[in-house]
Amino acid sequence: MKKILVSTALLAGVLSYAGGFRVSLQGVKQLAMAHTSAHAEDASVTFFNPAGMSFIPTKLSVVAGGFGAGNKVTFQNLNTLQSTETDNPIGTPIYAAITYKPIENLSVGFSFSTPFGSTIKWPENWEGRELVQKMELKSYYFQPMVSVKLADWVSFGASYIYARGKVDWDKAVTQFSGQVNINDEKASGHGYGFGFYFRPDPKLDVSIAYRSAIDMKAKNGTATFKFPTQSPYSLLKLNAAGQDAFTATLPLVEEYTIGLTYKITPKWLVSADFNYHGWERYSKLTLDFANAPIGNQPSDPTVLVNPKNFKNSKTFRLGTQYAFSSIIYGRLGAYYDEAPYTTDNFIPETPSFDTFVLTGGVGFKLKQFGIDVAGGYAMPKSRDVNNANIGFYGQAKATAFYFGLGLSYNPF
Secondary structure, three states: HHHHHHHHHOOOOOOOHOOOOOOOOOOHHHHHHOOOOOOOOOHHHOOOOOHHHOOOOOOOOEEEEEEEEEEEEEEEEEOOOEEEOOOOEEEEEEEEEEEEEEOOOOOEEEEEEEEOOOEEEEOOOOOOOOOOOOOEEEEEEEEEEEEEEEEEEEEEEEEEEEEEEEEEEEEOOOEHHHHEEEEEEEEEEEEEEEEEEEEEEOOEEEEEEEEEEEEEEEEEEEEEEEEOHHHHHHHOOOOOOOOEEEEEEEEEOEEEEEEEEOOOOOEEEEEEEEEEEEEHHHOEEEEEHHHHHOOOOOOOOOOOEEEEEOOOOEEEEEEEEOOOOOOEEEEEEEEEEEOOHHHEEEEEEOOOOOOOEEEEEEEEEEEEEEEEEEEEEEEEOOEEEEEEOOOOOEEEEEEEEEEEEEEEEEOO
C-alpha cells in the first residue's frame, strides 16, 4: 500500500510552489533587467528589500502589475523512446505595493505578491501518472514593512511576512484503477525579512537583503480517492466519501541577496545581483494521515516520510537600462539560475532545470505615472532523470517565456 501515495510526499511543491522553485516575477521593471534588486525609484523595491523605501524619491509611491508565464516540459523514456509533453495553461502572477513617508527619515509600506505558483498538466494516461496528472499551485505573500534612514547614505528596513498557500493535485492510483485528488487551500506560515540599502555615492546603489525560512503548515488537507468500486475504501480506512485527512509542514528556506546598481553615465546604468537559496534545509517531507495506513514508518503506519535531498542553489543576474529620453527607457538583462536538486532527485510535479534566461523591456515616464513592459525567454538545460526513490527514469527538457505589464504612480 505504501506505493499508492509514495509520491504524495512531493506535496512539498504543493504548499509553496515550491519545493524550491521561486518564480522571479515580482516587478516588471526588475524583470526587464534580469530581476535585479537595487532599484529604489518606486514601491516595487519593497519585495526585494524593505530598506529601499527610504531612497524612493517621492513621499508616496504606488505600483501594481501582472505577468503571463508559459512553459512546456517534455519527458522521454530512453528505453521505449516514448515522449510526453505537458499542456500547461498560462500562469498569471501579480503584485502590488504602496509606500509612504510620514516623516523625513521614516517610511512605511505594504507589499502583496505571488512569488510561488504554477500549473502543470500531463496527459492522464502518461507513464508518470502515479506521480502527477495535474497540479495547480498558488501562494500569496502579505508583507507590512518599515524602513529608517540611519544617515543620508544608508537605511535599514524590516518586514513581517504572512504566507498562504493552495494546492489542487490529481494523480492516478493504478493498483485499483482509480485516482486521488490532494487538496489544501489553507496552508499558512509566517516569516520576516530585513535589509540594508546604501547610496555612498550618487552613482552607486547597494542592496543587501535577507528573507527568512517559513514553515508552511497544512493542518486541514484532504485526500479524496475515486475507485470503480468501494472495496478499497475500507482497506485504506477512508470515510464514505473516499476521503482521509492529513497534516504536513513544508520548510521553505531562506534567501540571501546582494545587489548593486552603478550609473556609468546619467543615462546609462548597470545592475548585478547574487542570490543564495539555502535549500539544504529541505531534506525530507513528513505527512501524517488521520487513518490511512499508507506510511513507511513501522512505529506508525499513517506517517509517510519521503527524502527530498535538495541542495543549496545560486542565481547570478546582470541587467542594464538606458534612457533614450526623459520619457523612454530601454532595458536588457540575463541571468543563470541553478536547479535545487540533482538528477537523482528530479520530480515531475515541480520540474527544475539549470536555466539561462534573457530579458528585456521598455519603460515610459509620464510625469507622475509610469508604464513598464517586459519579457523573458528561458533556456533550461535538458537533464537526465534518475530518481530511484520514485522509480522515475529518462530525460527531461523544457522551454519557458514570460511577459509583464506594470504601472506606477508617484504623485509627490
